[in-house]
Structures are given as structure tokens and as C-alpha cells.
Amino acid sequence: MRGARWRPRPHPAAMGMCALAWGVVVYRTASWEVLLAMLLAAMAVHRWIVRGPGTGPGMGAVWWALPFLVLYVAIGSLFGTVAGTVWWRGPHIPGLGTLVITPGSLEDAVRRGLRLWNLLLWMAWFGRVVRPDDITCWLGRRFSRAGLTVQMVVGFVPQVLRERDRVAELLRLRGGALPGGGLRERVRVLAVVYQTLLMNGLERAWTLAESMYTRGYGAPGRTAYRPPRWRRQDAILAGVSALAVLMAILPLAGGPARWTEVPAAALVLAAGAWTGGRQGA
Amino acid sequence: MLEVQVEGLTYTYPGAPTPALQEVSLTVPPGTWLLLHGDTGSGKSTLLKCLSGACPAFYGGTMAGRVRIGGLSPQAMSAAERVHRIGVVYQDPEAQQVHATVAREVAFTLENLGVPPREMGWRVAEALAMVGLSDRAGDPVASLSGGLRQRVALAAALVHQPGVLLLDEPASQIDPVAAEELWDVLRRLRDDFGLTLVMSEHRVDRLYGWVDQVAVLSRGRLVQLGPPREVAAWLREAHPDSAPVLARLWPASDVPALTVREVRQRIRQELRVPGGEGGHLSGGEVGRRKTPVAETVARTEAGAGASRELEDIVIGVERAVVLYPPSEVRALDECTAGLVRGRVTALIGPNGAGKSTLLRVWAGLQPLASGRLTGVLGGLRGDHPPSRRARSRFRTAAANGETAPPARVAFLPQNPNDLLSQETVEEELGLSLRLQGADDARTREVVAEVARGFGIHPLLPRHPRDLSGGERMRVALAALAVAEPELLLLDEPTRGLDPAQKQALGRWLRTGGRTVAVATHDLEFVAEFADRVLFVDQGQVVLSGTPGEVFRAALWFAPVLARALRGVAPGILCLADAVAAGWAR
Numbered sequence: 077m078r079g080a081r082w083r084p085r086p087h088p089a090a091m092g093m094c095a096l097a098w099g100v101v102v103y104r105t106a107s108w109e110v111l112l113a114m115l116l117a118a119m120a121v122h123r124w125i126v127r128g129p130g131t132g133p134g135m136g137a138v139w140w141a142l143p144f145l146v147l148y149v150a151i152g153s154l155f156g157t158v159a160g161t162v163w164w165r166g167p168h169i170p171g172l173g174t175l176v177i178t179p180g181s182l183e184d185a186v187r188r189g190l191r192l193w194n195l196l197l198w199m200a201w202f203g204r205v206v207r208p209d210d211i212t213c214w215l216g217r218r219f220s221r222a223g224l225t226v227q228m229v230v231g232f233v234p235q236v237l238r239e240r241d242r243v244a245e246l247l248r249l250r251g252g253a254l255p256g257g258g259l260r261e262r263v264r265v266l267a268v269v270y271q272t273l274l275m276n277g278l279e280r281a282w283t284l285a286e287s288m289y290t291r292g293y294g295a296p297g298r299t300a301y302r303p304p305r306w307r308r309q310d311a312i313l314a315g316v317s318a319l320a321v322l323m324a325i326l327p328l329a330g331g332p333a334r335w336t337e338v339p340a341a342a343l344v345l346a347a348g349a350w351t352g353g354r355q356g357a
Numbered sequence: 358m359l360e361v362q363v364e365g366l367t368y369t370y371p372g373a374p375t376p377a378l379q380e381v382s383l384t385v386p387p388g389t390w391l392l393l394h395g396d397t398g399s400g401k402s403t404l405l406k407c408l409s410g411a412c413p414a415f416y417g418g419t420m421a422g423r424v425r426i427g428g429l430s431p432q433a434m435s436a437a438e439r440v441h442r443i444g445v446v447y448q449d450p451e452a453q454q455v456h457a458t459v460a461r462e463v464a465f466t467l468e469n470l471g472v473p474p475r476e477m478g479w480r481v482a483e484a485l486a487m488v489g490l491s492d493r494a495g496d497p498v499a500s501l502s503g504g505l506r507q508r509v510a511l512a513a514a515l516v517h518q519p520g521v522l523l524l525d526e527p528a529s530q531i532d533p534v535a536a537e538e539l540w541d542v543l544r545r546l547r548d549d550f551g552l553t554l555v556m557s558e559h560r561v562d563r564l565y566g567w568v569d570q571v572a573v574l575s576r577g578r579l580v581q582l583g584p585p586r587e588v589a590a591w592l593r594e595a596h597p598d599s600a601p602v603l604a605r606l607w608p609a610s611d612v613p614a615l616t617v618r619e620v621r622q623r624i625r626q627e628l629r630v631p632g633g634e635g636g637h638l639s640g641g642e643v644g645r646r647k648t649p650v651a652e653t654v655a656r657t658e659a660g661a662g663a664s665r666e667l668e669d670i671v672i673g674v675e676r677a678v679v680l681y682p683p684s685e686v687r688a689l690d691e692c693t694a695g696l697v698r699g700r701v702t703a704l705i706g707p708n709g710a711g712k713s714t715l716l717r718v719w720a721g722l723q724p725l726a727s728g729r730l731t732g733v734l735g736g737l738r739g740d741h742p743p744s745r746r747a748r749s750r751f752r753t754a755a756a757n758g759e760t761a762p763p764a765r766v767a768f769l770p771q772n773p774n775d776l777l778s779q780e781t782v783e784e785e786l787g788l789s790l791r792l793q794g795a796d797d798a799r800t801r802e803v804v805a806e807v808a809r810g811f812g813i814h815p816l817l818p819r820h821p822r823d824l825s826g827g828e829r830m831r832v833a834l835a836a837l838a839v840a841e842p843e844l845l846l847l848d849e850p851t852r853g854l855d856p857a858q859k860q861a862l863g864r865w866l867r868t869g870g871r872t873v874a875v876a877t878h879d880l881e882f883v884a885e886f887a888d889r890v891l892f893v894d895q896g897q898v899v900l901s902g903t904p905g906e907v908f909r910a911a912l913w914f915a916p917v918l919a920r921a922l923r924g925v926a927p928g929i930l931c932l933a934d935a936v937a938a939g940w941a942r
Contacts, residue, residue, distance in 0.1 A: 208457050209458050249768050250792065251790075268779075268788070276775070279774065283452040284453065286411055287455070290445040291465055292466055293465075295436040298471060302474070
């Protein structure tokens with residue numbers, strides 16, 4: 077963004093390794109307290125990343141997911157074992173057994189919810205720090221088709237979501253009552269909306285393909301414009317990520333992971349130091 | 358500098374019963390700018406696709422005859438050879454965008470051609486400089502206006518220094534000022550770099566003064582080819598509706614005028630020569646003549662009085678503010694405006710001025726951050742900003758009771774494809790009625806009637822997506838018309854329509870006492886059919902009045918005829934005025 081202080085762009089490969097390591101560490105961490113601490117630390121990094129004019133808090137996706145995670149935790153906590161303390165006993169459901177909430181089932185559900193939220197937050201961080209063009213460029217040097225597919229999906233999904241709202245609004249003006257009608261009517265209207273989206277998507281894909289054809293896509297010997305550079309900070313982040321993965325998976329043979337908070341803290345610090353303070357990509 | 362040769366070209370799309378192009382032959386010398394002129398569906402885009410090699414290699418179909426770009430057939434060239442020779446710019450810059458940032462989007466062709474990275478830097482810098490975008494290299498393409506996006510597409514088509522540039526209606530989505538800037542860039546490309554330009558365009562009035570040759574296509578056949586003045590003279594006699602507006606002045610003259618400057622020179626000459634053609638109408642006389650627009654003004658002001666009429670606002674906004682988060686830019690910035698009952702109101706102004714937002718607010722699709730809705734319908738909807746719940750993801754603004762649209766509001770979006778979802782045009786037209794619970798017999802009856810009214814009856818069994826842009830626009834308009842709307846909100850309804858179709862649309866808008874708002878860049882259409890004009894800029898109405906008042910005040914945002922006759926015949930704004938005043942036939 078113009079006017080902002082220039083900072084070198086993180087390499088998508090280093091960011092990808094960091095995201096992968098975060099996922100491994102999160103799933104190897106058993107303590108919900110540690111998971112909560114990791115989440116808070118990650119939120120702090122995320123907030124640090126996106127501070128600056130015009131970008132907003134950037135936590136929309138994370139807060140948007142909160143009700144779903146609460147629901148996920150609530151449902152997950154219903155499947156405790158009947159042995160030990162039982163806080164609530166529900167009906168017996170064929171195939172699922174008796175619904176029971178125990179301290180253990182609640183803790184387990186909270187742990188799983190925190191893991192999911194952690195991953196979601198890290199994905200939001202990745203999407204904000206890494207430019208889609210850099211992914212395309214980096215992938216494109218060896219896997220051009222994969223790179224372009226990623227690029228198009230990145231651009232396609234938000235476009236379709238925006239279009240879905242727009243088409244639904246227009247249809248409502250034409251007499252379709254999407255939010256207020258009965259189930260049958262809503263399904264009928266939704267079918268029209270998705271039919272329009274499908275047709276628009278196909279047409280857009282065709283136009284884009286034609287444009288790419290006329291611009292020589294597919295010719296052999298493709299090169300890349302200003303590919304992202306691998307810097308010292310990327311190497312450090314990649315190293316920390318690799319170390320974190322090792323620390324998280326090595327105990328697999330000998331039992332549950334311990335001290336996962338150490339690689340987690342190292343990851344947060346390394347990622348924060350490299351990407352903190354920059355505006356969204 | 359490459360020559361374009363087409364000999365006996367006949368092309369048929371796969372499954373089509375008739376050829377889209379038949380026996381087309383033309384030669385475009387190197388460094389020449391050729392304009393393809395023709396009605397909707399005349400074959401302009403298909404000819405460009407044949408020149409680019411997309412037909413038949415990409416589309417399939419059968420082709421007979423020869424196409425040569427610099428002596429070689431595009432079909433016989435390798436991908437690299439083809440791209441080195443030919444650059445292509447499409448109608449919709451968004452649809453052809455591959456990368457997210459400006460510089461990378463421009464460099465895409467270079468990447469495909471395997472240009473070494475050290476060479477890409479200067480090539481991208483030069484291409485961006487050519488189109489005046491040097492300072493936007495790092496910006497996201499999505500943050501640019503429509504006009505600037507089209508320039509990015511132009512830079513992307515020029516970056517590899519092709520010999521021929523093909524442009525398919527490149528100005529169809531940009532405002533008149535941005536279009537003039539684009540023509541100026543193209544002129545420099547031709548003059549300074551010897552580029553051969555082949556371009557199709559619907560808004561040709563200004564272009565006849567810029568191009569070297571014009572090819573007129575009709576139903577897939579080349580019917581005229583030559584210098585613009587000769588073609589304009591021919592069109593004036595053979596197809597007057599399609600002739601450029603300025604060329605229709607001085608009908609008895611053998612040499613039609615093509616530019617505003619030429620018109621002014623002739624006027625000066627004629628005013629000096631008593632008894633010369635047009636000399637019987639002095640500037641003052643023309644100004645005092647009662648023209649159709651003057652009659653419109655008279656009707657407006659004599660009917661109930663201008664102030665009383667303005668009180669009869671169907672819907673309006675007062676100090677309206679609209680934000681599109683997370684941007685802090687105000688799409689509407691304390692905007693106050695209204696639509697008068699039974700009148701056609703035109704919204705004009707540059708791209709991104711807030712015209713479409715204003716239409717969306719009136720349609721009930723866009724909540725206000727502050728301000729209030731006014732008028733009869735605005736009062737029904739309430740004047741409170743929407744609640745947080747209304748803005749939630751799964752409840753669109755229109756779904757909320759606070760901004761619920763009134764009955765029988767029709768909204769035509771910029772992209773008519775958003776309205777087209779059915780398998781046939783007939784089903785598409787009947788969709789509104791079916792959703793409202795009408796029975797099949799009633800639906801068929803209304804659909805047939807509306808289809809006849811819009812002249813699309815032959816299209817009823819066809820798939821809407823198989824139609825040309827102009828035909829799709831007419832189908833979308835007809836699909837809205839079946840519900841007999843009281844309030845009609847149209848965003849760029851003349852895009853892709855040929856002159857006859859525009860006339861039919863304008864006449865339809867003016868019948869039935871509908872309240873109509875039209876956001877458009879087509880100032881000739883506004884001059885002929887609008888009762889009121891609102892000039893919108895930076896989210897505010899900065900000028901309003903009758904077309905006469907607005908176009909006499911505005912210099913750039915005025916129809917070409919009003920510009921040409923400014924100070925001489927201020928009452929003449931459009932061709933209908935000129936015909937009525939005896940200046941044109």
C-alpha cells in the first residue's frame with residue numbers, strides 16, 4: 077500500500093512451513109490452558125500484523141467462527157463416559173448412546189474447539205501476510221498450473237460469495253422471498269441463485285481462459301516476474317518451524333508430547349518478529 | 358508494424374445454424390487504426406476472435422478463407438509467435454485479470470513467453486508509463502476504477518510490444534472522460550510506435566474523428582470499408598440511424614463533419630456567408646427554436662411548477678452516507694437527491710462517483726450509514742440506519758424489514774447476467790411471475806406480450822447465455838418489465854444496444870408514467886430521453902437540472918452535439934433536437 081513503510085515480503089514457503097508447524101504443534105498439545113495461551117499469543121501477533129490505517133482489525137473470520145465453535149464445543153461435550161462425575165445426563169440416542177456431560181468430556185471438547193480456532197487464526201494470518209501473487213509466482217516456477225489454480229481459487233471464492241448476495245438481492249426484487257418464505261419456496265429460490273452463480277462462474281472461467289490463451293499461457297519455458305526472495309528471516313522462521321515440528325512429533329514413539337509450549341512460543345516469537353507491524357498483503 | 362489481411366473469411370460457431378461471419382475481406386495496412394462498426398450481433402467480436410486466433414482454435418467451429426497477421430496465419434503460429442505479434446484487450450477488464458497486483462498482471466504475458474526476469478522490469482515500467490500508470494505499479498488491481506483497470510489491460514497487451522493490437526469494445530464500461538483518455542493513448546500508440554489497431558466499439562460518435570478506416574459489418578457481412586468520412590457519408594444515406602451524430606449535420610453537404618472542431622469551423626463559415634446551408638438559422642434563432650428538449654423543459658416547468666414538482670418525490674435520500682467497509686471512503690457523502698414521480702431521471706458522472714450506490718439505496722439493497730430516505734416510498738421504508746443484524750452475512754440488506762424494497766421496484770444491475778438464470782428466454786421472462794405465484798396461462802400471456810413489445814419474440818426459445826450482449830440486455834429489461842414496475846432503476850441500460858434499440862428503450866421508458874432512474878455514461882441517450890439530470894461526483898449531487906441546464910453548464914459531461922453547438926445553438930443537445938431544428942436529417 078502506498079505511503080506505508082516498506083518492508084521485505086515474507087517468502088510464501090517459509091510462511092507455509094510456519095503454518096504447517098503451527099498445525100502440528102497445536103494438534104500435539106494436550107493442555108487446554110496451553111492451547112488458550114497459544115491462541116491469545118497468536119491473536120496478539122495477528123493484531124500486530126494488521127495494525128495500520130485502512131486495514132481494520134482483520135479478525136472478522138475469527139469472530140465469525142466463534143458461534144460455530146461454541147456449538148462444536150457444546151455438541152462435543154455431550155459424549156462423555158458415564159463413569160466418574162456426571163454433570164448432566166441426557167436421553168439415550170440409538171447409535172450414539174446416552175448423552176452425558178462430564179468434566180472430562182467438557183475439557184476434551186474445549187481442547188478440540190481451541191485447536192480449531194487456533195488453526196483458523198493461523199490461516200487468517202497466512203492469508204493476510206502472504207500475497208496470492210507470491211504464491212503463484214513461487215509455485216509457478218516449478219508447478220505453473222498449480223500456481224495459477226491457487227491464484228484463481230483465491231480470487232474466485234470471495235467473488236462468488238459477493239455475487240451470491242448480489243444475485244439473491246436481485247432475485248428478491250423480482251419476487252423471490254429468500255429469507256422470509258417457507259422451506260420449499262426458499263429451496264426453489266436458492267436453486268435459481270446457485271444456477272445463476274454456476275452460469276456466471278462458467279462464463280467467467282471461459283473468458284479468463286480465452287484471455288490466458290491470447291496472452292500465451294501454456295508456452296514452454298515460463299519465467300517469473302520478481303519472484304519472492306528467500307531472506308535470512310525466512311530461513312530463521314523455517315528453521316524454527318522445522319524444530320517445532322521435530323519437538324512435537326519426536327515424542328510420538330515414546331508417548332504424549334511434552335513441553336509443546338516451547339516450540340509454540342518459539343513459533344509465535346519468530347513469526348511475530350518477521351511479520352509483525354506490517355499491513356495486510 | 359504489421360499488416361492484417363482477411364480474405365473471404367467465413368466462420369461458423371459450433372452448433373450454430375448460420376455463419377457468424379460470411380465472406381469478409383479486408384486489409385489493414387501497418388500503422389493503421391481500423392474501427393469495426395456494426396449493430397449488436399453483426400460479427401465484430403467474432404472477427405476480432407478470428408484475428409486473435411481464438412476462433413477456431415479456442416472456440417471450435419469451422420472457418421473458411423484466410424487470415425494473415427504480418428503474412429502468417431494465427432492458426433499456424435506457435436503460442437509464442439502469436440503472442441509476439443498480437444495483443445488483445447477485451448471488453449471487461451475484470452474478467453481477463455489473472456494476477457492481483459498491477460505490475461504482475463502486466464508481466465503475465467512476459468512470464469508466459471519466458472522473458473528473462475532482468476528484462477521484465479524495464480518492459481513493465483515502459484508499458485505502465487505508456488498508459489500513465491507508473492505510480493500504481495504496486496497497487497492491487499481491485500483498488501482501481503474501471504477506467505484505470507482498462508488501462509492495466511492495455512498495458513498488459515502492450516508489454517511484449519506486439520505489432521497488432523485488437524480491442525473489443527474497450528470503452529464500454531468507462532465514463533466519457535476515461536474513454537477520451539483511452540483514445541488518446543491509442544492515437545499515440547499508432548502515431549509514435551506504428552501499431553496497427555483493430556477495434557470494435559458501440560459509442561462511435563467521437564471515434565470517427567480519430568480512426569483511419571472504418572469497416573461496417575451487418576449480419577456477419579462486411580458492407581462498407583473505407584476512410585471514416587466516406588463511410589460516414591455512406592451511412593448517412595444508407596443507415597442514418599447508425600451514422601455518427603456529427604456526420605448527420607448538414608445533410609446536403611457531400612463532406613460530413615466528424616469532429617467538434619470541424620462543426621465549429623463550418624458554423625463560423627456559414628454564419629459569415631449569408632444564404633449558405635444552415636446560414637438561415639443564426640445561433641440566436643436556433644437557441645430560441647422550440648426543440649423537443651425545450652418542450653420537455655416547458656412541460657416540466659409549466660405543468661405544476663418546478664418547485665411543486667420537486668415536492669412530488671417518490672423516493673429520495675437526505676444527507677445520506679454509505680460506506681463499504683473496510684474502506685473508509687464514502688460511496689455517498691451526505692448526498693441529497695430524489696426521484697420525481699412519473700419522470701425519467703438520469704444519473705451521470707465519472708466512474709466511482711456513487712451513481713450505482715444511489716440506485717442501490719433507492720432499490721432498498723444498500724443500507725445507509727447515516728442520513729435518511731425521503732419521499733413516499735422512503736417514508737414507508739423508515740429512516741433509521743440498519744441494525745447490526747441487518748448487516749449480518751446471511752441477511753442481505755434487502756432482506757431486512759427496515760430497508761425492505763417497495764412493491765414493484767425493478768433494478769437492472771450493470772451486469773445483466775446477474776438476472777439470467779433460466780434455460781430459455783421464455784422461462785427467464787416468466788420467472789418473476791412464477792415466483793409471485795402466477796398461473797402458467799397468465800405467465801405465458803404476459804411473457805408473449807412483453808416479448809413482442811421489446812422485439813425479442815424470436816429469441817424466446819433460445820438460452821439467454823447464448824445471446825449477444827445487447828440481446829441479453831434487452832432480455833434482462835424485458836424480464837423486469839413483466840412485473841410492471843412503478844419504480845424502475847437501471848444501471849447502464851444502453852450498454853451493448855445499437856441505436857435503434859436505444860431509441861426503443863428510451864420510448865418505452867417514457868411511456869406509462871413510470872418513475873425511472875438511469876445511471877449511464879450515454880449522454881446522448883440522457884439528452885434525448887431524460888427529464889432531469891443529476892450529476893454525481895464523490896458521493897454527492899454536484900449539479901442538477903433539466904438536460905438543457907446541465908449540459909449547457911458541463912463542458913466534458915455533455916453530448917457531443919451539445920459540445921459542438923455550444924454558444925451557437927444551446928437548445929440543441931441531441932440528434933432529435935438537431936433534426937427538429939433543421940440542422941440534421
